[in-house]
Amino acid sequence: MFRYYGRIFLAAITSVCITCVHILYVYHMYTQSVYAASGNKTMKLKDVAVGKVVQVGELKFVKVAANQYLALAPTCVEELSIGESKTFTYTGAPEEFLTCVGSTYRLEVWGASGGNGGAGRGGYGGYAVGFISPRRNHNLYIVVGEGGKSIGGNVPGGYFTTPATYNGGGQSVGTGADTTNRKRISGSGGGATHIGIDIDLGVLANYSNQRDAIVIAAGGGGGNGMGYSGYGGDGGGFQTNLVITTGYSECAATGATQTTGGLAGNPWSCEKAGTKSGIFGRGGNPPVSDGAGGGGGWYGGGGANYSMASGGTGYISSSYLVGLENNVKHMTCYNCPESSESATLTLSNTCAQEDPISDCAKIGDGAARITRLN
Secondary structure, X not given: OOEEEXXXXXXXXXXXXXXXXXXEEEEEOOOOEEEEEEOOEEEEOOOOOOXXXXXXXXXXXXXXXXXXXXXXXXXXXXXXXXXXXXXXEOOOOOEEEEEOOOOOEXXXXXXXXXXXXXXXXXXOEOEEEEEEOOOOOEEEEEEOOOOOOEEXXXXXXXXXXXXXXXXXXXXXXXXXXXXXXXXXXXXXXXXOEEEEEOOOOOOHHHHOOOHHHEEEEEOOOOOOOOOOOEOOOOOOOOOOOOOOEOOOHHXXXXXXXXXXXXXXXXXXXXXXXXXXXXXXXXXOOOOOOOEEOOOOOOEOOOOEEOOOOOOOOOEOOOOOEOOEOOEOOEEEEEOOOOEOOHHHOEEEEOOEEOOOOOOOEEOOOOEEEEXXXX
């Protein structure tokens, strides 16, 4: 039955159960036209011939009689069998995966590790896992972070810069000089790994104004500095650590959180703010000259001079993620602060592997894996 609203008769909103997409039908009294709206698409259906199939948004309709239309379920071909997984590795570009209504998937992401430096290793990449049971067919866009790179050391003279790594790792600057047997080598930050839904904007930083399109993310590790004792800050989790740098701990890059990037470290002036700090989706660069880049992440780690950069945070707070019995969304990172809150649940361990292992930090490039559960 149509309801009268001024000059327009409005039909009830109809839910098509097989796709769980709401369709709005509007009948205009004067033009005697029927309109169907799905999502942000609207189409006039009156002039369509009986038996003809037309598409409105993501739905198809077939006209069965005058002013009567049947909504058809869109076709969705599963890429995976139940229990099967697909692993994504670093390519330098987004990859696409189709999820179908009625199925449940486990999403796992690993951030990339930061580049090694004069003092040792870069920070390890973090891990995050969540579950999605789509109410309609969705395209997922998987972006895997690039591992941090090292520069400087035995290269003759001058300053050398690594470019920022893919998906948010900050750049690093090293020199060819040696100082009291400490090679002046610095590492760039590791890139984050994330999965977006329906909108492909590329790297995580591009989603700053559309953050609700991010389903899950894992932070990248911070780069190692050019000398002294310490290691790059590890990525992942609801927040990342203040970086430990012997002799310069009071000037270290600070960890990132769910709402702020890590602040840049500078042992010359203890400067911890400015343009070199981490931001949404991107780690900071060294504040002045020699130094390491922050890890990418939901918020990136801070860059650092003559010391170690911090890692970026992970993200599991998306409304697209669902809870399953005995399967809880969470983040895991290497020797990091823990959280018991559901939206930021974070576990700490001391596992780090080059291969993508569940609940282990990542060494090298990042990774992602999608598993169909039913």
